[in-house]
Structure formats: structure tokens, C-alpha cells
Amino acid sequence: MNDPAARPRAARATPPSERRVSPGWDRFRRNRLAVGGAVFLAVLALACTAAPLLTRYSPVAMTLDQPYRPPGVAHPLGTDTLGRDVWSRIVFGGRFDLGLSVLAVLLATSGGVCIGLVSGYAGGALDDALMRIVDVLLAIPDLLLALALVAFIGPSLTSVVLILAFSRMPRYARLVRGSVLGLKKLEFVTAATVLGASRARILVRHLVPNLTGPISVYSTLDLGGVIAALAGLSFVGVGIQPPAAEWGLMLTDARQNLVLAPWTAVFPGLAITLCIIAFNFVGDGARDALDPRTRRRTR
Amino acid sequence: MAAHALKRLAEAVPTLIGASMLVFALIHLVPGDPAAVYLGPDALASDVATLRHHLGLDRPLAAQYWLYLTHALAGDLGRSYTYKAPILSLILGALPNTLELSAAALLFSLALALPLGIAAALRPQTALDYASTTVAVAGVAVPVFWLAIMLIFVFAVRLHWLPASGRGGPPWTAEGLAHLALPALSLGLGLTASTARLARASMLEVLDEEYVRTARAKGLRPRAVTLHHALRNALIPIVTNVSLQVGILLGGAFLTETVFAWPGIGRLAVDAMVRRDYPLLQGVLLITIVFFILVNLLVDLVYPLLDPRIR
Amino acid sequence: MAGIDKHATTREGTPSQPAGVHITRRALLRQAGITGAAVAAGIWLPGGRLEAAASRDELRIATYQDISQLDPLLTNDTPSSAVYDQLYDRLLLPDEQMRPVPVLAERYTSSPDAKVWTFALRKDVQFHDGGHLTADDVVFSLARILDPANASQKRIQIDMIDHVEATDPYTVRITLKYPYSPFPAAIALQNVVSKSAVQKAGGQFTKHPVGSGPWQFVEWVPNDHVTLARNPRYWGKKTGVARVVFRPVPEASTAAADLLSGGVDIVQSVTAGTLAELRSSPDIQIGTTPGTSYGYVGFRVVRPPFTDVRFREAVYRAWNVDATVKAVFPPEVARRAYACIAPPIWPDDTGYLQSHALAPDPTRAKALFDQLTASGVMPRGYTIKVLTIPDYRQKMFEVLVTSLQQLGVQASLQVTDLATMLRLLTTDENYLFSLVGGGGAPDPDQTMYWLFHTGGPHATFMNIKDPQLDARLLRARQATGQSARSHLYTDIQRYVLLEKIYQIPAYFLNNTNAWTKKVQGFRPSLIQRWNLDTPWANVSLAG
DSSP states (O other): OOOOSOOOGGGGOOOHHHHHTOTHHHHHHHOHHHHHHHHHHHHHHHHHHTHHHHOSSOTTOOOTTSTTOOSOSSSTTOBOTTOOBHHHHHHHHHHHHHHHHHHHHHHHHHHHHHHHHHHHHHOHHHHHHHHHHHHHHHHSOHHHHHHHHHHHHOSSHHHHHHHHHHHHHHHHHHHHHHHHHHHHTSHHHHHHHHTTOOHHHIIIIIIHHHHHHHHHHHHHHHHHHHHHHHHHHHHHTOSSOTTSOOHHHHHHHHGGGTTTOHHHHHHHHHHHHHHHHHHHHHHHHHHHHHOHHHHTTOO | OHHHHHHHHHHHHHHHHHHHHHHHHHHHHSOOOHHHHHHOTTOOHHHHHHHHHHTTTTSOHHHHHHHHHHHHHTTOOOBOTTTOSBHHHHHHHHHHHHHHHHHHHHHHHHHHHHHHHHHHHHSTTSHHHHHHHHHHHHHHHSOHHHHHHHHIIIIIIISOOSOSSSOOSOTTSHHHHHHHHHHHHHHHHHHHHHHHHHHHHHHHHHHTSHHHHHHHHTTOOHHHIIIIIIIHHHHHHHHHHHHHHHHHHHHHTHHHHHHTTOOSHHHHHHHHHHTTOHHHHHHHHHHHHHHHHHHHHHHHHHHHHHOGGGO | OTTTTSSTTTTTSSOOOOOSOOOSHHHHHHHHHHHHHHHHHHHHOOTTOSOOGGGGTEEEEEESSOOOOSOTTTOOOHHHHHHHHHHSOBSEEEOTTSOEEESSEEEEEEOTTSOEEEEEEOSOOBOTTSOBOOHHHHHHHHHHHHOGGGOOTTGGGSTTEEEEEEEETTEEEEEESSOOTTHHHHHTTOBOOOHHHHHHHTTOGGGSOOOOSSEEEEEEETTTEEEEEEOTTOSSOOOSSSEEEEEEOOSHHHHHHHHHTTSOSEESOOOHHHHHHHHTOTTEEEEEEEEEEEEEEEEEOSSTTTTSHHHHHHHHHHSOHHHHHHHHSOTTTEEEOSSSSOTTSSOOOHHHHHHHSOOOOHHHHHHHHHHHHHTTSSOTTOEEEEEEOSSHHHHHHHHHHHHHHHTTOEEEEEEOOHHHHHHHTTSSSOEEEEEEEOOSSSSHHHHHHHHHSTTSHHHHHHTOOOHHHHHHHHHHHHOOSHHHHHHHHHHHHHIIIIISOOEEEEEEEEEEEEEETTEESOOOOSSSOOOSEETTEEOEEOO
8 A cells, every 4th residue: 555645647658668567467366356357258258269179059950840949868958949959059158258259349449449549649730630530430329330331242251250359449539549649748758759769669669658558458358348239230131141140149049939948048148248257357356456546456 | 727627628619520420420320311211121212212211311421510500509409200299308318317317326326335445444454444445346237237237137127115117206216216226226336446546545545644643633523533534535536536437337328227217318329229210219319429529628627626736 | 229328428428527517406406306206106106096998988999000091092011901991891791601792782683604893882871971872882882993103002903903883873784804713802991081081182192091891080190199089970780888999009018918907908919928828807808800811831942952853842842841830820809721722712622731740750851851961952051041030930930940950051130121122032042931811812822822823922933934723723723613623723723732742831820819708790801901891790898
């Protein structure tokens, strides 16, 4: 609990040298929720990768005369309307949910970082113009953007990733721009400028490393949101196209059967819910570990 | 201050125009012919063409946008293809219901999130902290329609305590409140996580500020310190966040409104989309965007008042 | 859902640090606490405060969508017609055996060649506004539908009318363009409106609907409810309940919950998942009548391989239609179709068509696909595109697509909404799709002509242009006598389904409603039109 009086907000950013010795990892490790979340996600990712080893059913193979089998020995999580194995659909479906979400967040992050860096560092008219565009994109409902984009490029895996990435990019741009504005005023950046470092060098060497902390925290938290959004896309029919397995699709299908065959709704629902919770825990843990403001309080 | 307000207001104008153009373009990009949907699959091609002409859909897109823009600036948002009624009257009929639901959901989420967040901050990294964080995060993690259907099943079908759907009248009547409870609960739970997280974070921070430690050192009772000194200041970012949630509520309530058959603008928008009722869809989206921009503007303007260091 | 947390981080991500500005946050907290308590109180209210149906003299019906219009000229969708059919009488009404029964018309006659039809009207009929119903109103109601400028969805139903005239105040004479013996079935779909009320309303008739039916209009709050009240001037038996409220409840499981918890008395549409729950409740009655709506799987035949009948056979054979329909539709919702014309409507050729229907045969299907690929009709790696809207049909096509994929044939399913689908079915592209045809009228002509005649709505989606078929359809329409026409339609059905395989007959939708056992005298209708009160039935609520 060594702490100077209230520091200016921007002081949270630390020069690269200091962060290397930061005990953030220790703090993260002590947060049991965060560790639990990380372990859960790791196990899930592993299960989805090794899906063919974990089930003898194909995720799309139907047995029309065996619909709504409750969980049992043959089908650990039961079967759905068309007699498809729910467990197989969960582990195979997770490939879409986890894979596409991570891909979308990576895309959104890189796009957002580029826009935010340019906007925040350049300032002036370019900044104004970019931020107005970001405002417009933020003001338009995601769903309309999604429908229009699908109309353009047709429903496919690519369009799903693009929709998810594109609808979230403006938020990353805003976040990055805000951080850059704060960093620009800091001594080490000013010093680099005075010393005659080129703009590109300052951006890459000094700004980007300082952004990784907040960006990775935000991305982790956002992954939960992306998984929810992916399920939402399936709900309105512009996500993954059936008969492929995807959790949101499974849940949408099953919502009428909550009473008749609860397992068809409960397990995909649980998968989505637990994933979002886990990403939130990990993100929170990472923030607590990296953010000096809360760092002070942790014992 | 006034200059700042004017500047922000001026910035909002291009945003609004840009958004309206984009909305117009996007809506017309989504495939589908309003006339064909209106007449249904059993219609003759010639009738579809006649109706297209009636609706002015056979004109160039730019001409349609110009017509729309000039009328909109004059306060006329057009007439709905489906309902044959002025858009403004349809929106004004539905907007209060959405605002009512949103307000109830916000209040509910605050009533849940503040105690959760404060409790977590007072005992960080303990079982209490973990439990309250889990509850708050679960609220946002459970898919909305799933939660809504479960709530209906438990409270309406099994327990017969609350009606399953619809609006029962003004919220100050017993009937109105009973109808409002479940939709507000399921919408509000989704907002709890971010408020609780924020409450926890800012409480943690405030509790560590000098003046709070000073108050403690002065020997004030811990409870008084918590409530009187810490909570007051921790509330500022929460108020900001809540005002931003209004935007989410207006845009994100459509699922809740659909499941609970709540007559708000979210359902108006969904129906308009399904029926390709362009003027209605444009109207609803435009109103939502104006609302969103206004709330943002308001937050921008109020922010410096709350936190002098921003000025 | 997709919108969640969209706006949450627009303020550059992080909250500012608090400072010592004091606003009335305590008041805010107090307010939040009070409201929270109020909401909690709402949750913990004791059971039994929901109104019992019998004590309210008001019938509540859950529809699946809000109405769009109350002017029968302007719309034909089921939720709207379910409301306006209570407001406006018709000359004739199909009874439970699909026979047209006189309502506004006391009796009717036709000329021997079935070209001129004369209807004698009741003389004791008053509109809701007190005006008397005369032949003028009937002429007016039909003329506005027939005017092409109005682009009415109803016009196609009575397109055979040449002109309508009032020969005296209570007699209407209708002359057709060609002999049309099923004309009573067509006229039985048309509502009669008040001419003076339409003229007085000046374009706003849909908001001030005036008819002569057993119910009159009270109010409509969009997306919330439509209320009708008993018409005290009604010429027939008065309604059994004082008021009826139609409430749109789009989510089927919510509608079922409303029925189970007493919020509504009748649910207009039920789905597979909710049926299981409704069946198990002792207070709920589920009623089914065999409906006439015909769900087909159509080939949009634009270019090869869709244009090749062997390709269509291969798709048909690859897929077990019987098992699919059984797995996807609960028996209350639909039954397997082997014909286009649903059995309550003649001719019933089910026996022949069923025994000659293509049986699922993956081996033969595979051989056909291979043959088509080898001969170059079907390009190597060709992807069969399938369009569907997200309802039962999506499940049906999931089975079809999976079956094709298991044969090594590439197939992709695109789930979309009706608007997009109708648009895509006008493009230059082969598609497999499913729509519902027929069901509008108790005569084979309307089903078959709309489905298969060049320029007919469904024929356009399938891109069928078959002059030989057109000639046969016209002959069947204009022939007189049911047995002669019956033969012609039997031949046509065998030609389109067995010989040409223009489409795969999939299912007939049943009309299924669920209601609480307090509702008396209610029966689901045979066609997609609803009447609470008819000359032979009267809905009421038991005490």
C-alpha cells in the first residue's frame, strides 16, 4: 500500500521498462475466478480442437427415428429434434464459436488500433473526420449493419467474421484514440519527439507497447460479447447456416422445446453462458493485474 | 462552456446526416421488395409492379432519399406501408412503452448492481467478492431470450404469480406493474454486470483516496465513511455509465419486447424489417440514433460539471 | 442481443476519477431502492390475482402477428383477416364440409353455362353505423377489389368476374368472363363493406371499419391489441361474449404460456415444442382440422441441372420425405402430402399418387447424380442452393441438405426471411425452396392455376412455362360439372408430380388452435379464415 496522492489519470501508462518487472502475473494467479475462467477456456478449446476424438457421432448425422433422446449412455447430452447428438454438436460447434470469435476480435483489434493510432496521433481535421465516421457507425444498430453486409457478400463464414469485426471496430478505435491522447502528453513520448524520433518510430516503439495492456484487457472482456453477438446473429438467421452446428443456432432451434426436451436448450445455453462468464473473469483478472489503480488495493 | 456545447452540437449535425444516409442506403441494400412482401407469395407480378409504383419505389434511389430528407426536415417522416398511418404517430405511440420498460430495467439493474458492486469492493478477493461478481456477470452472460422464456415459464405458467406477456396499463397500477415486472427483470439483468463492475472498481479506488483515509483516521465509523464519503464519489462514473446504457436499451430491447409481446419501438422495428416497411424502419432507426446522439452529447456536457479535472 | 454493450464504451473505455462534486445522489439511491422494492413486490404478489376468464365476459385471442389493415381490400394476411372477418359478412360462407352456405345472400342461382350468377340478398341487414345493406354495397365491395389500380390481393381470387350489377336493391347479378362453376367458393371469400362509410372515411376506412358482421370495431393499439364489441344490430344470433380482444404475441412459447396462465383464451397458432406442454394440461383443448394449405418443395428451374427431370428425381430420391415430415411436424401441425390438392377438396387422388410417389432410394439417387455429372449436365462440384425461412421448413431442409451431403453432393442451405426469399426467387439462379400454396379456396382451380399456370405467382417462382399444362389448366377451370373437372385435375396432378416432378409434394398444414376448456363452441376453421360466429356456431365462455 505504497501510494502517492491521487495521480493524474494518464500516469497509469508506464514506460516499457517498468512493466517487464511488473508482478501482474502473480496478481492474476492469485485471482481464483480469473484462473478458473482461464482453465475452463483452455479445457474447452482443447475439447473443441480434439472434437473427433471425444465423440463417435458426426455433428450433422441424423437419426430421424430417435429425436429427443434424453441424456444417457449412448448420447451423453441427449439428441435434438432430428436425432443429432447434442454433445457432438457442442464440441464441434465450439470450433465456430471460439474460433470465429477470436478471429473477429483480432480483426477488430487490429483495425481499431490502426484507426485509433492515426486519429489520436495525427489530431486535427483527420482526427475529426475519423471520429465522425466512428460516431456514425456506433449510432447505427449492429443488426442492420449485419443484415446489409450479408446482403452484400452473402452468408458465409467470412461474412460472419467480417460482421462481428466490423461492428466492434469503432469501439476499439475510440478506446485506442483515448489512450493515445493520454500517452502523447507523457514525458517519454515528448522526450522521444524532442530527440527527433520519426512519427512512425514513436508510434511503433513507444505508443503501441503501452497500448497492449488496456487493449488486451478490453479484447478479452469483449470476447464474451462477441460470443453473445454470434449467437444473436444466428437468432436472426445471418450467422452460421444450418445444418452446421453452432451454439447460438442450437439454442435458437431449441427455444421452443424448453419443456419437451430441456437438454437441447440447456447445454448450448450453458456453453454460451459459461464461456462469456469465463472471458469476463479472465478479462477482469487481467485488468486487476495490469491496472495500477486497482493494483494498489489488492493484498 | 457554452462554446464547448455549441461545438459539440455542431459536431452532432454531420453525424446525424451521415447516419441517416447510411441507414437509408443500408435499408435499401437489404434485398427484398416491400410490394412483394406486402402482397405475399400469392400475388401476380403485375400487381406487385402497380404497388411499387404507388409506393414510389420505382424512382431512382437518390431521388427517393432526397424526397425523404426534405420531408423529414419538414418534420414529416412519411407513412407506413403496412399501417398506412403517419410514422411519427406510430413511433410516438410505441416510444413511451419502450422508455417505461427501459426505465424499469435500469432501476432494477441499479438496485441489484450497486449493493453487489459495493459489497465486492468492501471485501475484495474474498468469497463475497467472487460470489457477487459471478452473479453480476451471469446476468449479462445468459442469452436474453432464454432467460425470458424461463422467467415466463416459472412465474406465469408454474406459479401463476405474474402475467406471461403484454402491457397491462400504466406502471403505477397493480396490473401495469405486474405486466412490467418480468420484462424489466430480464432486460435489467443484462445491464447489471457493467454497473456492478464499475461500482466495484470506483469504490475500490475511492476507498483508497486520501480524503477517505483521512476520514478513517479521524475515527469516523467505517460504515459512515463508506456511505457518506466513498459512495458519493464512486457514483459519478456510474451515473455516466447509466446514461450510456439508455442507448443500449433503446437499441437492444427488441428481443425482450418480442418475447414479452411488449408494444415498444423495438418490435415496431422488427416488424418493419420483416415487412420491408422502409419509411417505418427509417423512422424508428432515425429516432433511435437521434436519441443516442443526444444522450452522448448530454453526457459530454455534464461530464466536466461532475469532474472538474476534465475541464 | 447483437446490440448488447454496443454503446457502453464510447467514452474512451475508462471512467474518470470521481471528485468532490455533490449532486443529489442520495435521492437517486433512495429512488432506486423504492423502485427495486416495488418490482420485488410485483414478483412476490400472491397467486390467484390473475383474472379468471369467465368473470370478464371478454374473449382474449393470441395471434402470432399484429394486424396490418382492417380494410379487406388492402390485405389478406391471416392475423388481419381473422379480425376483419368478424366485422364484415360475406355473401356465402364455407361450412365444415367446405360447402358454401348462404349468409348475406338468402339464395343464389346460376345460368346453365355457369357464366351468370344471381344472388338474392337478405333484406334485414344493417351496418354498424345504422345504414341498410343493399345490392349497391355488394357491387361496390366487389368493384373496388376488381379495380387493378387498387392492386388488391383479393383480385386474383375473383379475376373471372367480368362485371357486377345491382338489378334491384336486393339482387346482385355477376357476369363472368368465362364459365366458372366453382364461383360460389370464390365469392365465399369476399367481405362486404359499407359503401357510404368507405366514401365518408376518405382513405381512412381501415381506421374506421364499418361492416355488418356480428362484431363491431372498438379500438386498435398497434402491437398491443384490437378490441371488438358485440354488434347489437346484428341480424343473426348475437355473439356469446360482449367483447373480443386480439393480442399479437409473436413468440409461440409465450403465447402458450399466456394460455396456460389464463392470459388468453384461444391461441391462433401452436408449434411443436409448445404442443407437448399444452397436451399435458387438463385445462387446455387442442383442436385440429385438416387444412388445405399445401407446402411444396419447388425447383426453380432456370438452367441445368435443375431443368433436367433426372436431376429433380435424384433430389427427390436422395431424401426420405415421409420420415422427414414425420420428424419435423407434430401430427397436429401437418401431414404428409402426396398431392397438391388437399383431401377435403376434390379430387382425392391420394391412393394413386401415394403408391406411385418416388420412394427414397439413395443408391439410385447417387447413380443419377453420377450420370448427370458424367454427361456434363451437372458441373463437377456443383452446389445445390436451398432457400428457406426459419420455421419448420428449415428443419425439413436440414434433413434434405444433410442427405445430399451424405451422397457426396454439395448442397448449401441459406436461412433468410420471406422478403429476401421472394426477391431471390426472381433472380437468374437455380434454387430449391419451399412455399405454401393453395388453401385459400375450397376449389381445386385456385390451388392448381396459381401453382402451375404460366405467370401464376408460384409458377413464376418455379419458372414453369409449359404451354401444354396451361391449356389443360384452362380446360379444367372452364369445364362444367364436378366429375368432368375432377378427371381433368387428376390428370394434371399426375402430370406435374409424377411425370415432370416440377415439385416434391411435402405437407398439408392442418389448422390447429388451442383454447381453454372454458371456451365453448369454438372450432378451428378449414381454410385460413376465421369466424367466431357463423350460422352454425357461436363462441361463448362458460361460467
